[in-house]
Amino acid sequence: MLSEERHEAVVALVRRQGSATVTRLAAELEVSEATIRRDLELLAAAGAVRRVRGGACDVRGSIRPEADPRPFADVAGTASAAKRRVAVRAAACIEDGDVIALDIGTTVAALCPLLEHRSLTVVTASLAVVNALADAPDVDVVVLGGLLRPNYRSLVGTLTESALRQVRVDRAFLGTSGIRADGTVLDSTPSEVGIKRGLLGISSRAYLLADHTKLPGTGFLEVAPLTAFTALVTDRPPATDALDLSEDSALEVLLP
Numbered sequence: 001m002l003s004e005e006r007h008e009a010v011v012a013l014v015r016r017q018g019s020a021t022v023t024r025l026a027a028e029l030e031v032s033e034a035t036i037r038r039d040l041e042l043l044a045a046a047g048a049v050r051r052v053r054g055g056a057c058d059v060r061g062s063i064r065p066e067a068d069p070r071p072f073a074d075v076a077g078t079a080s081a082a083k084r085r086v087a088v089r090a091a092a093c094i095e096d097g098d099v100i101a102l103d104i105g106t107t108v109a110a111l112c113p114l115l116e117h118r119s120l121t122v123v124t125a126s127l128a129v130v131n132a133l134a135d136a137p138d139v140d141v142v143v144l145g146g147l148l149r150p151n152y153r154s155l156v157g158t159l160t161e162s163a164l165r166q167v168r169v170d171r172a173f174l175g176t177s178g179i180r181a182d183g184t185v186l187d188s189t190p191s192e193v194g195i196k197r198g199l200l201g202i203s204s205r206a207y208l209l210a211d212h213t214k215l216p217g218t219g220f221l222e223v224a225p226l227t228a229f230t231a232l233v234t235d236r237p238p239a240t241d242a243l244d245l246s247e248d249s250a251l252e253v254l255l256p
Contacts, residue, residue, distance in 0.1 A: 003039075006031065010039055011048050014056050021055035054188075054220060072128060072153045075106045082211035083110040085235040085256045090173055090209055091115065093231070093254070098170045101199050102129045104154040104192055105175030107209045115139060123167055125160050125195060127153040142167065149191065156191040164198035172203035174229075176210050178217025181244050183226035186219025196223045205230040207254075212236040215243055226251060 009029055014020045022040070026033045044051035050059045087110035094100060099121040102108050112132035115122070119138040124130065125146060131153075133139045146160030174196055178186040185208060187193050200206050208229045210217070215238050226232065226245075231252035238245075238253065245251060 014049050015058050019057040082235045083107045086209050087111045089256050090233045101169040101172040103174040107175045108173050125155040161194045161198050169203050172199040172206045177219035185223045187221045188219045193221050207231050209233050
């Protein structure tokens with residue numbers, strides 16, 4: 001593909017989706033990420049796209065949030081057995097009558113089948129959670145409004161973050177794309193970072209749900225230090241080189 005044709009394809013993809021990551025553009029166009037970065041710099045200088053960290057946005061001012069590189073259904077099928085083990089352990093932390101918040105993401109959504117017959121109030125911006133619990137007889141679901149992010153079945157944006165500030169929950173359950181060895185909790189989706197921080201702010205106890213593939217996992221956006229959480233719920237004991245917890249750390253590591 002000639003460079004001019006590639007530039008046209010990059011602009012078309014960004015405009016169609018509202019935004020696109022370097023990784024996704026490289027995969028779609030079958031070129032290196034370094035090539036895409038150079039293309040984006042040239043296109044941004046020409047005013048064809050707006051360069052942002054990790055990718056580019058449409059300069060025409062679309063309010064559509066960034067699309068995830070993989071749809072929710074695809075991600076849900078990855079390490080599904082490990083996610084179920086994490087979910088079972090996390091569900092044991094919930095008491096009937098609790099008001100809980102469930103984050104956007106597939107590991108947290110794996111909790112839903114375990115909650116269908118509980119007596120709870122669930123606060124969420126995840127449409128996957130809403131759909132899974134809509135018919136649960138004793139679960140009241142509070143849906144946070146916001147801008148629809150179609151391919152990840154979620155609501156995001158300033159409306160979502162504003163709605164979060166109006167509630168308080170007993171327990172919040174969050175997911176992550178990765179955890180660095182120094183305990184930094186990461187994400188790779190800019191529109192979800194504010195929601196995760198908001199969940200930490202409204203909860204009495206916060207649990208980070210992460211199977212062994214998330215240590216270290218991926219991500220380039222810092223959400224919070226692991227010490228901001230009550231507990232890490234995972235399916236295997238973290239290796240010492242994967243997570244360096246100080247001996248006086250109050251963080252619980254909960255295993256199946």
